[in-house]
Amino acid sequence: MAQEEVIIACKNLQKVYDMGETKTHALCDASCEIRRGEFVSIMGPSGSGKSTLMHVLSLLERPTGGSYLFRGKDALIFDDEELARIRNQEIGFVFQSFNLLSRVSVLENVELPLLYDFYSDDTASDKKTFLGRLLGSTGKKERVKKALADVDMLHRIDFMPHQLSGGEKQRVAIARALVNNPDVIFADEPTGNLDSKSGTQVLRILQHLHKKGHTIILVTHEHATAEHAERILRISDGCIVSDEKVSQRRFADDVVLVK
Template identity: 60%
Template sequence: MSDSLIEFSHLSKIYDTGEVKTYALRDASCLISSGEFVAIMGPSGSGKSTLMHILGLLDRQTEGSLLFEGKDVSLFDDDRLAQLRNQRVGFVFQSFNLLPRASVFENVEMPLLYDFYSERMNRRARVEAAVASVDMSHRLYYRPNQLSGGEKQRVAIARALVNEPDLIFADEPTGNLDSKSGLQVMSTLQDLNEKGSTIVLVTHETATAEHAKRIIRMQDGSVVGDGHVAHRRFARSLEDAVLK
């Protein structure tokens, strides 16, 4: 059995705008172990992104507990939380969130700039390796507006993995992509998982979720289903996808 990486119980998140209170999460509980590949599914507004932001230490819950490797992170101040996040967690957002004026190299380098200890030469090697792992070495000095949607998403994945996080969150990473680019992104995530990264993926596409090993279902802010994927899909390699 692998170790518990994230354990959350009775989580709630209330957005209070003064007039209305929105329960984005209510009484959500689950455990995710190190090395898992989990897909979170559920209708729009069911709390998937909210949960991902809290589990990824970008936001805090209103009630309930969140343990990261057994440690109660609600006791951490913002600096300690940010440090843990920078060292351990990578994010891939649906809208890519790339800096428009920066090159592929500079975008991927960004998370390393927060890392006080990473030397400049070492940084270059790490950026180049991350970019190569998503097959984007030939576009190292392109800017985002010179890239296709699938290429931007692959750059966003390179940025998420450049600091070798053990935990990667991807919110609808294939949402804006054609099926070939989507398969390529899933293939990259599967490779990372096989190398030991824990992956938490939000998707509304069943076919995409079936690349994961486990599917958690959300409804109205709660976890309502949790099961292993019986017949897992494997993304074909880039060459196969191009040939077919």
């Protein structure tokens, strides 16, 4: 297999929270490399630093030490504009609590990242005509539909979030993360708020997306959830204690999706 592009390369990452009298080392000497197309779990108990690691890797927080190359570029010197572009174009987020806008439809929720897409060609071409600017293009709508189809939620496109179950909400949230076709999807405890059946569905979708070539980084404290990935980074007390391939990978495929 040809070597894929390294998306995330970090060395000796440190994150120290300075609380005046006490200094908390949330991350010490974390190093890792994640390539395009990988499905990696970051696993550890609460307080282990896995969330901090995810925040740093997803460019939400700056580390206090170490180096981090995101797609070969020094991530520690990105300015606000560049960070906004990367969050829009290269990173997708899936949150534990879904974070759908409750007062707008599924369509508009998934469309949200496209509203801030000032970069890609088909949306840029929208800006050329006034009507395109006013209405958004059909191209945009196609992208929303495709993302919803990828998570088997196309039939709910005109629903409001309160009409959806927890698992469906999370699938919509995944569609939203997908819609700009990012290089990497960060999922922060995506099954934490779901019953096991809905959780399995979400994991199945993540596995499907992975199969289609998406890079996925899953943060979880559950062993069983983590084993849906190809590779697990175990973290404890701010240090990566192990980095190994999953020998007996779980597949969520045998569960039939309930529509």
